[in-house]
Amino acid sequence: MRNSRNGWWEDAVIYEVYPRSFADADGNGVGDLSGLRARLGYLADLGVDAIWLTPFYPSPLADGGYDVSDYCAVDPRLGTMADFDGLVKDAAGHQIRVIVDLVPNHCSSAHPLFRAALAAAPGRPERDRFIFREGRGPDLPPNNWESQFGGPAWTRVTEADGRPGQWYLHLYDPSQPDWNWRNPDVPALFEDVIGFWLDRGVAGLRVDVAHGIFKDPDLPDVQAGQPLNGPSPYRHRPELQALYRSWRAILDSYPVDGFPGSRTAIGEVWYDQADTLRPYLAPDGLPQVFNFQLILPDWQAAAFRGAIDSALALTSGSRAPWVIGNHDVPRPASRYRLDEGYTPEMITRLIALGDQNAEHGAWRARAAALLLLALPGSAYIYQGEELGLPEVTGIPDDARQDPRFRRTHGESPGRDGCRVPIPWDRTGTGFGFSLTRDGASPAAPWLPQPPEWGRYSVGPQLADEHSFLSLYRAALRLRRDHPALGRGTLRWLDPDPETPDLLCFAREPGFVFAANFGAAPAPLPAHGEILLASGPVTSGSLPPDTAAWLSG
Numbered sequence: 001m002r003n004s005r006n007g008w009w010e011d012a013v014i015y016e017v018y019p020r021s022f023a024d025a026d027g028n029g030v031g032d033l034s035g036l037r038a039r040l041g042y043l044a045d046l047g048v049d050a051i052w053l054t055p056f057y058p059s060p061l062a063d064g065g066y067d068v069s070d071y072c073a074v075d076p077r078l079g080t081m082a083d084f085d086g087l088v089k090d091a092a093g094h095q096i097r098v099i100v101d102l103v104p105n106h107c108s109s110a111h112p113l114f115r116a117a118l119a120a121a122p123g124r125p126e127r128d129r130f131i132f133r134e135g136r137g138p139d140l141p142p143n144n145w146e147s148q149f150g151g152p153a154w155t156r157v158t159e160a161d162g163r164p165g166q167w168y169l170h171l172y173d174p175s176q177p178d179w180n181w182r183n184p185d186v187p188a189l190f191e192d193v194i195g196f197w198l199d200r201g202v203a204g205l206r207v208d209v210a211h212g213i214f215k216d217p218d219l220p221d222v223q224a225g226q227p228l229n230g231p232s233p234y235r236h237r238p239e240l241q242a243l244y245r246s247w248r249a250i251l252d253s254y255p256v257d258g259f260p261g262s263r264t265a266i267g268e269v270w271y272d273q274a275d276t277l278r279p280y281l282a283p284d285g286l287p288q289v290f291n292f293q294l295i296l297p298d299w300q301a302a303a304f305r306g307a308i309d310s311a312l313a314l315t316s317g318s319r320a321p322w323v324i325g326n327h328d329v330p331r332p333a334s335r336y337r338l339d340e341g342y343t344p345e346m347i348t349r350l351i352a353l354g355d356q357n358a359e360h361g362a363w364r365a366r367a368a369a370l371l372l373l374a375l376p377g378s379a380y381i382y383q384g385e386e387l388g389l390p391e392v393t394g395i396p397d398d399a400r401q402d403p404r405f406r407r408t409h410g411e412s413p414g415r416d417g418c419r420v421p422i423p424w425d426r427t428g429t430g431f432g433f434s435l436t437r438d439g440a441s442p443a444a445p446w447l448p449q450p451p452e453w454g455r456y457s458v459g460p461q462l463a464d465e466h467s468f469l470s471l472y473r474a475a476l477r478l479r480r481d482h483p484a485l486g487r488g489t490l491r492w493l494d495p496d497p498e499t500p501d502l503l504c505f506a507r508e509p510g511f512v513f514a515a516n517f518g519a520a521p522a523p524l525p526a527h528g529e530i531l532l533a534s535g536p537v538t539s540g541s542l543p544p545d546t547a548a549w550l551s552g
C-alpha cells in the first residue's frame with residue numbers, strides 16, 4: 001500500500017533530542033546514541049510517539065552539528081551506524097518512531113565537496129556546487145547580506161596562487177558554506193541522503209532552514225527595513241515548492257504497511273506573519289511545517305488567541321505542529337518570565353533578570369504546556385521542557401560554544417543556555433548525565449551545568465506528584481485516552497467581559513480548556529470535573545498563570 005495522505009504524525013507528540021546533551025553512555029561528558037538508547041524507557045513512560053534527533057553526523061561542531069561533513073554517517077564521538085540501527089529498533093520496541101535532521105541549506109567547510117571546490121580554480125564545475133562570486137570591489141563582498149550569526153554572509157578565499165580571490169556565501173557561520181541548489185548535483189545528492197535514512201527505517205525528516213535553500217539568482221542587496229523573517233532574496237523563494245513536491249513524492253513512495261507507517265517531513269520555516277507559511281502548506285508539499293505561534297505572542301490571552309487563530313486559519317495543527325521551545329530559543333520556563341513574545345535579543349534581558357521572577361516563569365511554562373498539548377493536531381516537546389529546566393544564563397564566556405556568541409563578539413550570548421546537559425539524578429558529577437562503568441568518575445559535561453541543576457533532575461521529579469515531569473506525564477496520558485484531544489478542531493468560548501484574561505476553548509466530545517493570563521484569580525468556566533491543572537485550583541477559581549483541563 002502507498003502512503004495515504006494522513007498518518008500517525010497528524011496528532012503525534014514528538015520529543016526533540018539534542019543528542020550531545022541528552023545522555024552520555026561512555027562517561028566522556030558528551031551525550032551519545034547509546035546514552036539515548038539506554039533512556040528510551042524514560043521516553044516511553046513519558047508517553048511520546050516519536051523522537052526527532054538533531055544532527056549526530058560527522059561534523060567539526062562549529063554549529064552544534066549543523067555543520068555536516070558527511071550526511072550518511074554517525075559522528076564517531078556519538079556512536080556508530082550499528083548504534084543508530086539499534087536505536088531505531090529499540091525505539092520501535094517502545095512504539096517510538098525516529099525522525100532525523102536534514103540540513104540542506106549548507107554543509108561544513110570540511111565536507112569533501114567544499115574542499116574540492118576550494119581546491120578547484122574559479123569557474124570550475126566543483127565551485128558551482130556552492131555560491132562563489134567575485135567581490136564588488138577591492139575587499140567588498142558580492143552583496144550586503146549578513147550572516148544569521150552576525151557579520152557578513154560572505155568569506156573570501158585564498159586562491160591557489162596565494163592571492164585573495166572569490167567569495168563564498170554562508171548565511172550562517174563561515175564554516176557552513178551554502179549549497180547552490182541550482183546545480184543539479186545538489187538535489188541529486190540530497191535525494192540520496194533522504195533515501196539513505198528512510199531506508200534505515202526513519203519515520204521522517206526535520207528539514208533545517210526550510211525557508212532558505214534557494215537564493216535569488218541575481219543575489220541582489222537586501223533592502224533596509226525588511227522584516228527579520230519575511231520574504232527576501234534568500235527566504236521563502238517560490239522555487240522551494242517544486243523541491244518539496246519532489247521530496248513529498250519520495251516520502252509517499254515508501255510503504256505504510258507495518259511500523260513505522262507513513263513518513264513525514266517537517267520544515268523549519270521561520271516567518272514574519274503566519275500567512276508566510278501558506279505556500280509551504282500546498283497539499284503535495286512537505287507534510288508539515290513548524291508553527292511557532294506559541295513562542296511569538298506576548299503573554300496575554302488576546303495575543304495567544306490571535307496567534308492560534310492565525311495558524312488555524314491557514315491549516316490544522318496536524319500540518320503545523322505546535323511548539324513552545326526548541327534548541328534555538330530560550331527555555332519557556334525562563335522566557336515566559338517576560339511579558340513579551342520571543343525575539344532573538346530577549347536572551348540579554350533574561351540574563352539581566354538573573355533569578356528574579358523564576359517561579360513566575362515556571363508557572364507560566366506549566367500553563368503553556370497544557371495549552372500546547374490541548375490544541376488540535378501534533379505537538380513537539382524539546383528535551384528538558386518536561387522538567388521545567390530554566391535557561392542557564394550564567395555560562396562563563398570561555399565555555400560558550402554557540403557561533404553566534406563568537407560572531408557577535410559576545411554581544412549576543414547565543415543559544416547555549418537551552419542546550420545544557422540534562423540532569424538525571426539529584427547529585428553526582430553531571431547529575432547523572434553520564435553513565436559510568438565500574439564506578440569510574442565521568443568527565444565534566446561538555447557545557448557546564450549550574451550547581452542547582454540537581455533540583456530539576458528526573459529522579460526526584462518522578463517521586464513528586466506535583467512536579468513538572470508528573471504534569472507532563474499526566475497530560476500525555478490523558479491526551480492519549482481522551483477522545484477530544486489530538487487531531488480535530490476547537491471552539492472558542494467567548495470571554496466574559498469581566499475576565500478578559502481568561503482563554504477558554506472547547507473540544508468535542510466533552511473537553512474544556514481554560515488558562516488565566518491575568519494577575520488576579522479568575523472563575524473557571526462551566527464544567528464537570530477538573531481533569532488536570534497546572535497549579536492549585538480551588539473552589540472554582542483559576543489562579544494567575546494557571547491552566548486547567550476540564551470535562552465539558
Ligand code: GLC
Binds near residue numbers: 103208209268
Ligand atoms: C537551524 C537550526 C539551528 C542552526 C541553523 C543553521 O535554525 O535549528 O540550530 O544553527 O539552522 O543550521
